[in-house]
Every structure is written in structure tokens, then in C-alpha cells.
Amino acid sequence: MSDEPVRGEESLIQEFLAPLAAGFPGAFGLQDDCAVIAPEPGDELVVKTDPIVAGVHFPLDTAPEDIAWRALAVNVSDLAAKGATPVAYLMALALPEAPQRAWMQRFANGLEQAQRAFGCHLIGGDTDRTPGPLTVSITAFGSAPRGMMVRRGAARPGDQLFVTGTLGDAALGLALLTEPGLKQTLGLSDGEAAASLARFLRPAPRLGLAPLLRAHASAAMDLSDGLAKDCGRMCKASGAGARIEIDALPLSAPMRKAVHEDPRWLERAATQGDDYEILAAVPAARAQAFAGAAASLDFGVTRIGEITAGAGVTIERADGTAMDLGKPGWDHFA
Amino acid sequence: MSDEPVRGEESLIQEFLAPLAAGFPGAFGLQDDCAVIAPEPGDELVVKTDPIVAGVHFPLDTAPEDIAWRALAVNVSDLAAKGATPVAYLMALALPEAPQRAWMQRFANGLEQAQRAFGCHLIGGDTDRTPGPLTVSITAFGSAPRGMMVRRGAARPGDQLFVTGTLGDAALGLALLTEPGLKQTLGLSDGEAAASLARFLRPAPRLGLAPLLRAHASAAMDLSDGLAKDCGRMCKASGAGARIEIDALPLSAPMRKAVHEDPRWLERAATQGDDYEILAAVPAARAQAFAGAAASLDFGVTRIGEITAGAGVTIERADGTAMDLGKPGWDHFA
Numbered sequence: 001m002s003d004e005p006v007r008g009e010e011s012l013i014q015e016f017l018a019p020l021a022a023g024f025p026g027a028f029g030l031q032d033d034c035a036v037i038a039p040e041p042g043d044e045l046v047v048k049t050d051p052i053v054a055g056v057h058f059p060l061d062t063a064p065e066d067i068a069w070r071a072l073a074v075n076v077s078d079l080a081a082k083g084a085t086p087v088a089y090l091m092a093l094a095l096p097e098a099p100q101r102a103w104m105q106r107f108a109n110g111l112e113q114a115q116r117a118f119g120c121h122l123i124g125g126d127t128d129r130t131p132g133p134l135t136v137s138i139t140a141f142g143s144a145p146r147g148m149m150v151r152r153g154a155a156r157p158g159d160q161l162f163v164t165g166t167l168g169d170a171a172l173g174l175a176l177l178t179e180p181g182l183k184q185t186l187g188l189s190d191g192e193a194a195a196s197l198a199r200f201l202r203p204a205p206r207l208g209l210a211p212l213l214r215a216h217a218s219a220a221m222d223l224s225d226g227l228a229k230d231c232g233r234m235c236k237a238s239g240a241g242a243r244i245e246i247d248a249l250p251l252s253a254p255m256r257k258a259v260h261e262d263p264r265w266l267e268r269a270a271t272q273g274d275d276y277e278i279l280a281a282v283p284a285a286r287a288q289a290f291a292g293a294a295a296s297l298d299f300g301v302t303r304i305g306e307i308t309a310g311a312g313v314t315i316e317r318a319d320g321t322a323m324d325l326g327k328p329g330w331d332h333f334a
Numbered sequence: 335m336s337d338e339p340v341r342g343e344e345s346l347i348q349e350f351l352a353p354l355a356a357g358f359p360g361a362f363g364l365q366d367d368c369a370v371i372a373p374e375p376g377d378e379l380v381v382k383t384d385p386i387v388a389g390v391h392f393p394l395d396t397a398p399e400d401i402a403w404r405a406l407a408v409n410v411s412d413l414a415a416k417g418a419t420p421v422a423y424l425m426a427l428a429l430p431e432a433p434q435r436a437w438m439q440r441f442a443n444g445l446e447q448a449q450r451a452f453g454c455h456l457i458g459g460d461t462d463r464t465p466g467p468l469t470v471s472i473t474a475f476g477s478a479p480r481g482m483m484v485r486r487g488a489a490r491p492g493d494q495l496f497v498t499g500t501l502g503d504a505a506l507g508l509a510l511l512t513e514p515g516l517k518q519t520l521g522l523s524d525g526e527a528a529a530s531l532a533r534f535l536r537p538a539p540r541l542g543l544a545p546l547l548r549a550h551a552s553a554a555m556d557l558s559d560g561l562a563k564d565c566g567r568m569c570k571a572s573g574a575g576a577r578i579e580i581d582a583l584p585l586s587a588p589m590r591k592a593v594h595e596d597p598r599w600l601e602r603a604a605t606q607g608d609d610y611e612i613l614a615a616v617p618a619a620r621a622q623a624f625a626g627a628a629a630s631l632d633f634g635v636t637r638i639g640e641i642t643a644g645a646g647v648t649i650e651r652a653d654g655t656a657m658d659l660g661k662p663g664w665d666h667f668a
Contacts (some may be wrong), residue, residue, distance in 0.1 A: 026378075031571050032486045033555050034416045036478070038378035044360075045379070048368045049424045049473055050460050090383045092471055126384050132466015137426055139383055144370070152366045221367050250361040294421050318640045 005098035009127050013098075016108040017091075020122035024088055027123035035124035037088055040147035043143040046084035050075050050112035051092075059177060060133075064103050066201040068110030069137065074224065075140035077205040077276045078117045081222040083150040083214035084142030084150050086120035086207070092137040094130040095149060095298040132254030148287035153237030155219035159307040160289060161242060162290065164206045164277045165299040166252040167227060173200030186261045192254035199252075208297045217282050223275040228325055231279060232313045238281075242313045244305035246270060246323060270315055271325055281307050340434035342586040343461050346433075349454060350442040354607035358455035369458035371422055376466045380418035384409050385426075385471035393511060394403075394424040394467075398437050400535040401470065402444030408558065409474035410452045411539040411610045415556040417484040417625055418476030420454035420541070426471040428464040452539060452622075456578045457567060482548050487571030489615035493641040494625065497587035498540045501561060502603030507534030519596045533586075537610035542631045549614050557609040562659055565613060566647045576647045578639035580604060580657060595650035605659055606651055608620040615641050 013030050021027035026036040052071050054060050062070075077084050089110075099107070107251050115121060118141070131200045173196040176182055183193045205222075213220050219238060223230045227244070235242050249269050251259065258265040280301070282290045289305070294301040307316075315323045340346045347364050355361035360370040373379050386405050388394050396404075410420050425445075449455060454474070507530040510516055517527045539556075547554045553572060554599070557564050561578070568575050583603050585593065592599040614635070616624045621637070628635040642648075649657045 005429075028485070028487075032483075034377045034380045034382045034476075034483065035414045036380050036483050038480065039372055044370045044372035046370055047424060047473075047475075049426045049458070049471070051426045051428065051462065051471060053428065053464050053466070055461060055465055056462065078367045082366075084368070090381060090473060092385045094381050094385065094469070124381065124383070128385065128387060130387050130388065130466060130469070131389055132387070132469070135428070135464070135466070137383070137385060137471045139381075139424060142368075143380075146372065147641070149368065149370050150368075150594065151362070153362075180442065250554060271386065294374045 004101050006101055006104050012104065012127055014106045015124060018264040020108065020111055024121035024123050027121065027134050030124060035090070037123065037141055039143050042146055044146045046079055046142040046144050047139065048075050048078040049137065049139040050078065051135055053135045054133040062201070064107040065113070068107045069114045069202050071136035071138050072111060072114040072118065073203040073205055073276065075138045076207070077203060079140055079142035080205045080207045080210050081150070081220045082142070082144065083148060083210045084144040085210060085322065086118045086140060086142050088121050088123045088141045090258040091122060091125040091129070094128045094132070094135040096130060096132070096134060111246070118207065125258050126140050132149070144214070150213045150220045152219055152234055154290045155234055155238040155307045156283070157238055157240055157307050157309040158174045158284050159218050159281035160284055160287040160303055161244065161305045161307065162280045162282060162301045162303055163223070163227070163250060164209055164294045164301050166243030166250045166255060167275055167277060168255045168265065168272060169196050169199035169252050170274035171272030172255055172258055172265070173197040174274065178241050186258045188254050188257060191255065196254045200274060203274065205276065205303040206278050206299060209278055209294065212290060212293050213280055217280045220278055223277050223279055225273045225322060226271040227275070228271050228277065228313055228315060234279065234281065235311065235313060238307070241308040241310035242305060243308050244313060244315045247318045248304045249300065250302040252333050267323070338435050340438050343429050346438065346461055350390065350438045351370035352665050354442065354445055354449060354456035358457050361455065361457035362624060364458060367480070370646060371457065371475055373477050373548055374422055376480055378480045380416050380483050382409050382412045382472065382479050383471065383473040384412065385638055387468055387469045388467040393492065396535070398441040399444030399447070400408045400601050403448045403536050405470035405472050406445060406448040406452065407539055407610065408497055409472045410454070410541070411556040413474055413476035414539045414541045414544050415484070415554045415612045416476070416478065417482060417544045418478040420452045420476050422455050422457045422475045424473040425456060425459040426462070426640040427459065428462045428466070428469040429467070430464060430468060432580045435447055435580040452541065478548070484547045484554045486553055486555045486568055489568055489572040489574055489641045490617070491641050491643040493552050493615035494618055494621040494637055495578065495639045496614045496616060496637055497557070497561070498543055498635050500584045500589060501585050502589045502599060502606060503530050503533035503612060504537070504608035504610070505602050505606030506589060506599070507531040508608065520592045522588050522591060526591065530588045534570045534608060537608065539610065540612050540633060543612055543628065545657045546624060547614055551614045554612055554614040557611050557613055559607045561609070561613065562605050562647055562649060568613065569645065569647060570614065572641070575642040576639060578604070578643050578647060578649045580649050581652045582636065582638045584636040600655070601659060637644060
């Protein structure tokens, strides 16, 4: 039974996807052509679309649960960084062939875990057959008090730069997947390797930070293409620069081991993608209150530098000299 | 210059796409990670996502202006059928390679024409490189008075069935593209062939019907997969059946010629996709008012049958016998 392909779009939608829409009246059980959504009075909707493509954004052999989780998490991560609370999402699923029932059930299970963790519901979408790779295109809807979305381009010189969690773990996890022997080279335990891999496979949107960002931050964004590049985007949009202290970057135990064995991993913590941590610029006068409030979150925040007058991102060593990171971060069309 | 590829995602966004966002404050000039949108007081948002894939939804050699138009039109068509007014859209663009500047400018021009025609703005999105075919994934936002979205599943026995415009033209246009000699076989003039092709390449969402649907219709949906199949969906969602009179289907002059030369074209008018007309079920007591009000629109509406008790769609010949259309319409996973 479970090796059989799903037969027909209607079966795919009604059997596997409609249960994910049960909690949202405006989804009409995925039986209509459109969904309806409205923010609470005084709120507005914060919207984002960020598709993921097999072989581009995740390895071809990624488990269906993890693909589904990632597809939703990368969008919800943006909502969190903007100070918004997830509400709902649309999903367009492009499949190279009719999926097996077992694959589809696991994919739906991953979505169910993710939407429960993030507090949102599937409300509509589309399924297509494609001659290309599996593509999951989610559009996520969050809510935020009107006019309170935290912007990317409103950082000001003197603002203190913070990041959530730890950096580089997802890059390490991906490297462990693709480079046999790396675990041994870096001297990582099974548990450390598994934790790094989980950071790559299951990005954890930092939703708990959203209200603190609204209360304290000048600017914020999530880190998907590497700290150096994404911070450069914040600086450019803000008409400012940034100084980051490389030794201040928060590192997990596995990343500290990796840096100890191969110092290039410190550079990678500043340049590799898929962190899905949040970079926030907080006025100096509010930095203590922000860090204090964030201390009660299970991921924490770390001060890594500050916004400066001028332009561009300088990453400094402990001795104050600037690192040359070459061309940092990912650009699909560079 | 124009044969050069676009260099970098930022150039792609800021040079070619940001001008399309200029009229919508919540788009933040495409310089932020998310957009914000809120319906007017008393309204709610009607949302839809329907991606189009090269080689699946349009021929590989389609002009960039027409690809862009189609990508937006197929989504806006759904909004119109639900009684909603287009407001804004997100676009995720997956490109097999960095596009040439000339191609990208033409694509942006097509989007500009479409969004001006439909009255909406680009407010955000994403660009990716893909190993698969060109894919344009638009999520469209419309507004409708709260609780007034016209449903698919609320048709009732006795409702009169109407369609806008004419049926089968897009299928004829696509056939003219792919079958050399068909124009001559069917005896079509250059103008008739061009008009049919335009119906395929530039679907025209029937936005003028939206207020009339809200005022009069029990149920409505747009026709993308063929009248017989889409009417079957309306019936199933409504727990009802339908009787359609094949001779009542509205046909353009080129389609009348095609049917005259080859009667199978009449069947195709009932089964082929890409019409992007609207199917509406209107209570008998309101049918005259609906048709009268629609008479002032430039595309018109035609009564083609009625909703019945029971289940399934029966398509009747003039003598009252039922046609057997086999397996009608498109299913990606059948």
C-alpha cells in the first residue's frame, strides 16, 4: 500500500494536506480555489515567500520530513526576524513524479510537526508535476501590530549588533553530510555530529525573539546567506557600516572543536549560510534591556559588534586587524 | 549591453523588479526581507498561489512578456472568480541561468503591463537559480468585504450556470502554435488565428464580474482545467450535479469555424484547459438581474445549463442525449 503512488491531485490534497488546514476556517478545508485571511484589528500581515529546490537548498536524499520542515522554517524565520507571529501559509508543491503514499505521508508529518512548532496552519496552495527537481514554495503570513514590522534598513551608527544562538553549525552539519571522515578529523563525538546535522536539517526559527525585537531593535533580519553578507545587506539598506569582532561570534561546542582543529571554521562561522539565526541592531541605550530580556530565552543572544558610520562590514581579529574574507556568502547570479 | 547577463541578485531586484513595487508602501522598495499588507477596514484578504513552469504550463519558446503576463493572470483570474479585487502579489522567480538583461527587461515589461491592467503591485519575492525549468511562482492578494468571498462549494440545485466570454479559444490558440497547417485546415484568417493565439498567450481575468458575483452568485470558480472537469469540482464541493447544454457553449468566430470543419472542437470547448473564463452558479430568481448587469461588460455572460440534484456533470446534445467525454480535463497525478 505505502509503496503505491498517490493517485490524483484530489487524493493528494484531501488525504494528505487537508488535515493540516483543519484549524483555520479561512482555508475552507482546501476545497476552494482561494483562502481568506485577515489580521486582528490593529495588526497587519507580514508576508514572505522563499521556495526551496532539491539539489540547490537541500541534498537530494534529504528525508521528506526534513524537507517539509525546512520549507516552512526558512519562511517563518523571516517572520520572526521582522517581529511577526506566524499565522498561516500557502504551499505550492512541484513534484517530478506522483509521490509514493509513504513519502507523502512522511512529508505531511514533517509539515505537521513544523506548523505545530511554529503555531500556523496550511490554508491553500497548489500541486504540479514538474520536469525539474522537487520544489516546495511556501508563502508565509505573520501578524504584527500595525507599523511595527522590524525593518532591515533602519540600523543607526552606534547600534549594538547581536545574534541569536550560535553560528556555523548548519555549515558544519552540511559538511559532515558530504565529507566522509570529517567527523573523525575534527574529533567530534556522535552526539556532536548529530547536533550539528540537526542544525542543518531542522532550522529553528527564533520566534521567541519577535516581541523583544519589536520592543528594542532598530533593525533585524535572519541569517540565511552568511553573517558577513547578510550584515552587509543590513548596512547597505541602512546607509551605514558595521564592525564585527570575530572572536565574539557565539560558537557551539562542536564548532569550538572544529575551530580548534582547523581555524578556517571560524571564518566559515562568519560567511557560510543556513544559520537561520537573527541579526539585530539595538540602540546602545537599550542593549542591556534587550540582552537581559533575551537571557530568559532558550537560545540566548550575543553581542558581536556595532553599527558604524560609513559603509561595509569590517570583521576584526582580537588584535584589531581586519580579516579579508574574499567574496562572502551566496549569490545565485554572481 | 542587452545580451549581457544580469549580474547578481541585487541588480536583478533593484534594476528590474523594484520599479514594479514603487506604488505600494508596504513593499519597502523590495529592500526588506518581508512586505506588509492589510485589508481596508471591513475587508479581508483573498489569497492564491499558482506557479507556472516552462514546458508544462507554457511552451519553452514563449516570449518573456507573455510568460510574465500569464504568471500574474492565472492567479488574478482566481481572485476575480471569488469576487475579490486584486491588490498585490509576491513573486518567486526560479531561473535556469542568469537571465540576459534584454530578456529580464522584457519580462519586467510584461509584468508591468499585467499589474497595470489588473490594478495590483509587486510587493516582494525571491530569486533563485534552479537546475530545472524556468518557474514563476506568484502569490496574489485580493480584497473582498468580510465573509463575501464567493465559494466554489455553495451551488444549489436549480441554480443557473453561466460562463463569461467564449470557450475553447485558448486550446485552439495552443493547437495553432503546435500543429503546422491547422490554420489552413480550419480555414482561419490571419486575424482569427492571431486572436485565438492571443487568448492562449494573454489570459484576460474577468475582473469586471467580481462585484456581480458577490451580488448574485451562489458559487463561482475560474476555468483552468476545462469546463467539464472544473464544473465537476464545483458540483462535488457543492454536493450537487450539473446539466450543461453543449449547444449553449459560447463560441468565438474562429471556434465556430473550427467546429464547422471538425466537430471535435465542440467537445474540446467543454474539456480543454486554459480558458480562464468564470463559471458561475446563480439562483434562478437572480439569473435575469445577473445577466442584465453583465450585459454591460465587454465580455458578456452566457447561460449554459443548471445545477441539479444528484452528482456529476452531464453534457447534453440538442436532442437531449448525453455526450461521453471520457476522462475530461487535466490531472497532474492521474
